[in-house]
Amino acid sequence: MGTIVLEGVTKIYPATVRDASDVTAVENVDFKISDCEIVCLVGPSGCGKSTVLNMIAGFEQPSAGRITVGSTPVSGAGPDRMVVFQSPALFGWMTVYENIVFGPKKQGVPRARYQAEAKRFIEAVGLGDFASNYPYQLSGGMRQRVQIARALVNRPEVLLMDEPFGALDFQTRLLMQELLLKVWSEFRPTIMFITHDVDEAIFLGDRVYVMSRRPGRLKEQVDVPFPKPRSMSMLTDPAFISLKERVLQSIKEELGETT
Amino acid sequence: MPASNEAAVPSRPPATEADAPAVPARRRGLGERLGESKYPLISLLAIGAMLLLWAFVTMVLGVSARVLPSPPEFFAQLHKLLENGYAGQPLRVHIGWSLLRAMTGFTLGVALAIPVGLLMGYSRAINAALQPIFGFFRPIPPIAFIPLMIMWFGIGELSKILLIFAASFNYTVLNSAAGMRSVPVQLVRAGVNLGLTRRQLFTDVMLPAAMPSILTGVKTSAAVSWAILVAAELIAAQAGVGFIIMDAGTFFRISDVFIGIIIVGAIGLVIELLISRIERRLLHWQGKG
Numbered sequence: 001m002g003t004i005v006l007e008g009v010t011k012i013y014p015a016t017v018r019d020a021s022d023v024t025a026v027e028n029v030d031f032k033i034s035d036c037e038i039v040c041l042v043g044p045s046g047c048g049k050s051t052v053l054n055m056i057a058g059f060e061q062p063s064a065g066r067i068t069v070g071s072t073p074v075s076g077a078g079p080d081r082m083v084v085f086q087s088p089a090l091f092g093w094m095t096v097y098e099n100i101v102f103g104p105k106k107q108g109v110p111r112a113r114y115q116a117e118a119k120r121f122i123e124a125v126g127l128g129d130f131a132s133n134y135p136y137q138l139s140g141g142m143r144q145r146v147q148i149a150r151a152l153v154n155r156p157e158v159l160l161m162d163e164p165f166g167a168l169d170f171q172t173r174l175l176m177q178e179l180l181l182k183v184w185s186e187f188r189p190t191i192m193f194i195t196h197d198v199d200e201a202i203f204l205g206d207r208v209y210v211m212s213r214r215p216g217r218l219k220e221q222v223d224v225p226f227p228k229p230r231s232m233s234m235l236t237d238p239a240f241i242s243l244k245e246r247v248l249q250s251i252k253e254e255l256g257e258t259t
Numbered sequence: 260m261p262a263s264n265e266a267a268v269p270s271r272p273p274a275t276e277a278d279a280p281a282v283p284a285r286r287r288g289l290g291e292r293l294g295e296s297k298y299p300l301i302s303l304l305a306i307g308a309m310l311l312l313w314a315f316v317t318m319v320l321g322v323s324a325r326v327l328p329s330p331p332e333f334f335a336q337l338h339k340l341l342e343n344g345y346a347g348q349p350l351r352v353h354i355g356w357s358l359l360r361a362m363t364g365f366t367l368g369v370a371l372a373i374p375v376g377l378l379m380g381y382s383r384a385i386n387a388a389l390q391p392i393f394g395f396f397r398p399i400p401p402i403a404f405i406p407l408m409i410m411w412f413g414i415g416e417l418s419k420i421l422l423i424f425a426a427s428f429n430y431t432v433l434n435s436a437a438g439m440r441s442v443p444v445q446l447v448r449a450g451v452n453l454g455l456t457r458r459q460l461f462t463d464v465m466l467p468a469a470m471p472s473i474l475t476g477v478k479t480s481a482a483v484s485w486a487i488l489v490a491a492e493l494i495a496a497q498a499g500v501g502f503i504i505m506d507a508g509t510f511f512r513i514s515d516v517f518i519g520i521i522i523v524g525a526i527g528l529v530i531e532l533l534i535s536r537i538e539r540r541l542l543h544w545q546g547k548g
Contacts, residue, residue, distance in 0.1 A: 057448075059448055059451070059452075077448070077454075078454055079453055079454045082452060083448070085445050085448070085449065087443075089443065089445035089446050089448065089449040090449075091446070091449075091467070091468075092468075092544050092545065093468075093544040102463075103454060103455075106459055106463070107453075134544050135544075136544065136545065136546030137546060150453075154453065
């Protein structure tokens with residue numbers, strides 16, 4: 001269903017006024033994310049993580065290679081692959097409820113159905129009391145909850161998360177990570193999660209993919225053998241620490257010359 | 260973005276009784292006791308001071324009524340104008356003519372500017388074609404075109420309305436285009452992601468997102484329209500507030516000149532308040548955050 005397959009995916013941005021020559025952002029990436037799996041993508045800044053996500057989402061087209069989600073090749077954006085953006089891209093003139101039902105409503109889903117669905121997802125992300133608030137009245141963490149609910153209500157096979165908790169403070173981030181795992185266990189979407197935070201990557205991921213510096217290639221795949229459900233106590237487990245060391249080492253090698 | 264906790268911003272912590280006694284009782288200043296209400300009070304006091312200064316200069320210092328009428332003279336003349344009108348027509352007819360011209364030009368200008376501006380913001384090709392033309396005309400004070408307008412279209416209503424139309428168009432088109440261009444990519448992508456058609460994306464995402472900027476343009480256009488109107492009426496009109504000012508000036512009726520000026524100011528103020536109110540209602544979602 002929600003299997004993501006990348007085969008030889010390359011993205012080259014043609015030369016512009018600023019960049020005199022073509023820029024290869026992503027080079028020959030092959031990977032597979034299985035149905036219902038959570039895979040976290042880490043790597044140095046500017047390594048093309050977001051470009052990979054944007055191509056899977058269908059916002060950008062690969063210069064070469066194939067991307068398949070489920071059994072269909074990706075040819076454009078669509079609600080089967082919902083993106084959760086870092087800066088909460090909420091519609092500021094709509095209430096929490098209106099934001100969440102906006103997609104289904106525009107798709108022509110009957111009102112009775114999307115209303116019930118929305119209620120369910122608003123509860124699932126813990127925003128029951130805030131359905132009629134506007135985004136400007138919410139904290140950063142709550143805005144991300146809205147984004148998650150707005151994505152899930154479309155019943156996507158795949159959830160693409162682009163550093164969604166990167167701008168949140170530490171405590172809120174921990175809460176959101178637990179929330180995401182809870183929501184995942186309930187609805188089982190395939191998740192690709194981009195982050196800078198290695199702790200976050202290992203805590204959430206069934207696997208962690210490390211990308212090289214630009215041009216981004218898939219450098220290493222690290223399996224995270226912790227079973228779900230997971231709890232915070234995992235963060236201090238020696239096995240967790242050694243995984244973290246391995247991932248950090250891998251990223252550090254990539255930082256070597258450029259910084 | 261404040262995200263220190265998961266509490267909602269609007270629910271302010273309740274003011275508990277326990278807060279107050281913590282501070283030892285002391286005499287609170289007048290300003291402190293008045294709280295927020297002191298600011299309108301300050302404004303009223305400033306207006307009062309200005310009126311007093313006016314009375315002082317004219318009635319105590321004895322500045323000539325040919326230069327500046329005293330308050331009693333002014334209000335007596337205002338009363339007379341309200342009763343008898345000016346140049347054979349009641350004041351409300353003059354005001355009505357001015358408002359009609361301004362509203363017609365402004366409405367037409369804004370109605371055309373919003374779609375054109377949105378298209379310019381949406382399509383780089385359209386922008387490339389139109390931007391140089393509008394960009395050239397924008398810095399030219401609209402008043403510079405008055406003689407041309409009179410030569411082309413005579414001193415009738417058409418030349419005045421065209422002038423206001425052009426000025427009003429120019430400001431709203433600029434802001435509408437800018438508003439459209441500054442819609443965050445993420446927001447558009449969020450819409451695309453939800454499976455919106457191009458049309459839905461335009462009407463349901465980009466247009467509301469551009470609305471704050473559009474309304475800024477409309478507000479500027481309204482102010483400019485009113486200013487241009489008065490300038491146009493100064494030069495050629497048989498009725499209107501600008502006409503009163505010009506005509507009274509020609510015959511040294513200084514009180515009437517001031518009355519005209521004050522009417523212009525008062526109506527300008529009302530227009531601005533009205534639009535600000537509409538703006539607040541439409542853009543309530545911008546909040547403070």
